[in-house]
Amino acid sequence: MGMTIGEKIIARAAGVDVVKPNDIHTVTLDRMMSNDGTTHLTVDMYNNKLKHPRIADNKKVVFIMDHNVPAENPKTAEAHKKMRNFAREHDIALYEGQGICHQIMMEDYVCPGELIFGADSHTTTYGALGAFGTGVGCTDFLYAMTTGTSWVMVPETLRFNLHGKLPEGVYARDLILTIIGDIGANGANYKIMEFAGDGAHNLTIDERIVLCNLTVEAGAKAGIVEPDEKVVEYCESHGRQAVHMFKSDEDASFAKVYEYDLSKIKPVVVRPDFVDNFDTLEAVRKEKIKIDEAFVGSCNNGRIEDLRIAAEVVKGRQVHPNVRFLIAPASQAVYIQALEEGIITTLMKAGAMVMNTNCSVCWGSCQGVIGKNEVLISTGTRNFKGRAGDPSSKVYMANAATCAASAVKGYICGPEDL
């Protein structure tokens, strides 16, 4: 009996030849990432709950401040101080204000075949490079950091065979939002979503990030795209070697197999307050839903490709006077590239507000917070009730082109409506 990509990664991490779904294994982790959302809690537990605390391998641990950067009140400043001091004391790699944790992990750390824990749900992102990334709470993280190991139950794998290419003006974000709409917000609970087929290989690494990042919104434990040459190239261009390029065996067992023809995907607008509240732009645009804020950014959609799309849409136009259009590049590297391509200039000239790289509106606590009854259209990861501010506010999710076009018009529409 063969194994899926996820099973192979777990087998490697567990040091065994074969694993099968529902087995429980002790695994050695390749990397552990924690951000300023919870690190201060982990540090408190480390200092106060453990008798003889030690870090198993500080070179495998990465701390990244991205949620409340720069700090917006003394409380977050205090949490940052705790995180910074701990990182210095234990010689842990620390990033402050240099990008969203998942983007930095992609740029600086992730390799195919690795098993990575992140104290953040969107750690599933790393599957874009053929790694198994999964989100954990801070107690699990503490155990992993102090022992270098953890236990995992081998999940079942859902296989998504993607075929063909996305049409012009349709993006990876539309694809994953369509899939989540189809299978539902719990459609992949505890499972791995594995993407393969010519359609998957047609996607750029940035597009694969979009796909894997949002798999957690269908409940998935991990999202993994079958690694290929593009993965090797990405790793090499970022100074790393791609070693463990796992593919599912011919006779691997999948809980279910889905087929998607990418040429059939259409632009999506997800309605409030659930990520699987799927609708098409075609249907939603008829309602001319008035917006107060638009956002392009986040670990899902704040990369250079997304900024290019937004800049293309607003170029030579002006953002609607009553709309706050926030752009947050996913990392400093993305920001610098966007500067050099003239994208930031285009966005600024159009009246957009370019934020420092951080989680920004998607985290909803320190930047671009929306008020009572306000409406946001966002490329962020979630549209839960109150996610971006007041509980009475509404969040629609769409691709960067739709968000940018809506920012210009002041109501939800696509670039062809300009």
Add this chain to the structure above:
Amino acid sequence: MGYTLIEKIIKKNAGLEDIAPGQIVTVNVDRVMIHDIFIPFVADKFQEMGFKKLWDPDKVVLIYDHLVPTSAVEDVRHFQIGDAFVEKYGLTHVHRRDGICHQLMTEAGYAKPGDIVFGTDSHTTTYGCVGCFSSGIGYTEMASILGTGEMWVRVPETIKIVINGKLPANVTSKDIILRIIGDLRADGATYKALEITGSTVDEMSVASRMTISNMAVEAGAKCCLFRPDEKTCRYSEVSLEETAWLYGDDDADYERIINYKAEGFVPVCACPSQVDNIHPVSDVEGTRIDQVFIGSCTNGRLEDLAVAARILEGKKVACKCIITPASRKIYIEAIEAGYMDILAKAGCIITQPGCGLCCGRAGGILTDGEKVVATNNRNFLGRMGTSKVGIYLASPATAATSALTATISVPK
């Protein structure tokens, strides 16, 4: 007997034959500025006073800057009230995302040489850099101007400050105004006008003069005026002839004349937690810091970013270094000049233009025991976080140099 610059402006505005300090005069206001923090209160008072319309919508400028971007749900309420006010009373000069009010008022040409301008912010003194009499007021008084177009002022005594000579390298107009505040003390110019002249300020850019006018209020000044010159006229898009009357007479009755030699200035900073607690940077050199902030209406302009870029080029900052350009225009110019690329590569955190950290609501708040070198205008207790944060105000050159080692350092 001649007149000081401020006396000439008030005299002309009110159409008086003669004028003297201490006199109470009603002036016709040329322009007013209201920002997002106070618009709800202005709107309330305006209505409460029973006004039905603005005296002149063209003369009113509304600017959102303190709450941009929002950091709390309640912030949006200010925009909602502001937008409703715009709608109801027909305001046309509205900036919702373009930068700090004081930068925009001269940059967008709302405050011109010889004008009388009031704003709901103490740093309204900034526009004195182009020879405009501008000063901060509260929201009740703003509401009454919106209805009447008039305001009473007490003609202030004038302190003339003459600075001659060439500034040493790495000494900027920020070091000058900090030193002046240190010498005058935080209340040394209360109710008074400052008039700044001399070959040193003649050589200065309008941007550098802005830094001085901006911070004059920290010595209590009502306004701080510079005589307009070719640079001013180019910046404000007015002719030299139009501004020819804007100078203080040699035989005017100045309360005091203070002379400085430019060569005597050194890089200084305002140590915690008073603006007049001025020391040479060399006295506190080596103090560990946790953060640097370069921005604000005091020092967030292109020349300030240029200084930071020159110092940080090809290097990495050793602590958080937050850069907040004063306006959208400056941000774009800084990209085009290549400064943003240099600063981003040095690891600086570059934020959206706005008040940012200076108004203490977001943008890099600190906590107990932390220290920051900042280019803004106030280091009051609790201004950037808890009351146990130490704020050192300094020039962009000192700030950027300090970021390289995470210790306070004299720029070289």
Add this chain to the structure above:
Amino acid sequence: MNQFTGKVWVLGDDIDTDIIIPTDYLALPTVEDMKQYGFSPLRPDLASRIQEGDIIVAGKNFGCGSSREQAPEIIKALKVGCVIAKSYARIFFRNSINNGLLLIENSEIQDVVKEGDMLTVNPGEYLELNGKKYSISTLPDNLMDIINAGGLVKAMQKRNGVI
């Protein structure tokens, strides 16, 4: 304005507007919501301990800093009877007059008064402490007009025929 007596709270020089009301609380909807944070960077418990009719005695340059009118409004909302200081910052002074907060300039009382003393104020005439009188000056006419009207809002209401 009649004579009154109040308990004294002593503060130092340069009490700035960020001490009187930190920026962080300025976006709260009303002065009533804000007043509990008055003076909090300097003395976090002061706002809760001030009683109606108490008197603040401070040094020079009281109210320096920002134009925030919440500063005098909060002092008024805390029902402080008056502020006595060696001098006041310009904008704070105007804002106080416009809101009907009584400000008294005096440079002698600071040397003798202790926190908790009972001080008698006779507006426009003198202060009295431990049986000794300290003279104080009156305000210019145009300011008295505003105060007599009950503040600038009332003065404008009269002008506009609202009241």
